[in-house]
Amino acid sequence: MLVLIGLGLYSEKDITLKGLEEARGSDYIFAEFYTSVMPGLNLKRMEKIIGRKVKLLSRSDIEEEGEKVILERAKKSKVSLLVAGDALISTTHVHLLLDARELEIEVRVVNNASIYSAAPSLAGLHNYKFGRSASIARPEERFFSETPYTTVKANMNMGLHTMLFLDIKVEKSGTYLMHAKEAIEILLKLEDRKKEGVITPETIAVVVSRAGAPEFKLKAGSIGKLLEEDLGRPPHTLIIPAELHFMEEEFLRAFASFPEE
Secondary structure, three states: OEEEEEOEOOOHHHOOHHHHHHHHOOOEEEEEOOOOOOOOOOHHHHHHHHOOOOEEOOHHHHHOOHHHHHHHHHOOOOEEEEEOEOOOOOHHHHHHHHHHHHOOOOEEEEOOOOHHHHHHHHOOOOHHHEOOOEEEOOOEOOEOOOHHHHHHHHHHHOOOEEEEEEOEEEEOOEEEEOOHHHHHHHHHHHHHHHOOOOOOOOOEEEEEEOOOOOOOEEEEEEHHHHOOOOOOOOOEEEEEOOOOOHHHHHHHHHHOOOOOO
16 A cells, blocks of 8 residues: 655644554655655654654655655555655656556555645635746756746736746755745846746735745735845745735735735
8 A cells, every 4th residue: 555645834743643643554654855845844853753764765766766665565565655745746746646556556645735725825815816837947058947937927918826836956965945036036037038028026926935834924025126125034935916806915915014005
């Protein structure tokens, strides 16, 4: 049996009672945090809560050696995989479950909070007003994705908000978390390229910092002003809203220092 257990947003304390029960009843417990990060999680504390040893897996362990490392064990034993956020938001975990089903391995999923739902709710934005989301990747020498720009443009034309996920790289040398200011500068560079008037210094944005953490922070305003503000520590989520409902505006003024018109 394979059990995918979502751990939530911030720390080991976010695991659900159901997730804890499944993990404690497992023969093997693995965890991976390359698809997302939980800034307050400590593996030793996680092991203490569960009362069991947890083996941390790398990207290659999941994507290249998933069958060997996880599924071979799951054929004969109960295996739990602990992941950040909600269990199946990442396509990597969807692939793993499909591979397990093909091998006729029983699967279970324990859901938890995801930034996909938490960021809009923490920002007081109406979830039904969100369009397609996109990721902002750190530009490389031969790669500068225009997808965030074109996504914001398409959503704006339909009166929909855009949630932008910021680049994360978990490597042996350390973890890179894109700052919202870096993401804003990338959007402005894309505007310089495209020149379609989608992103300007007056464009309104919302920054969600460290969702689920005690030091959670919410800021809203024009991106020109946000570049001068203290936006809190990453991980960040950047939202480019379309026209705001009066209740959304009221919430942002009350909780995100959103200025009056």
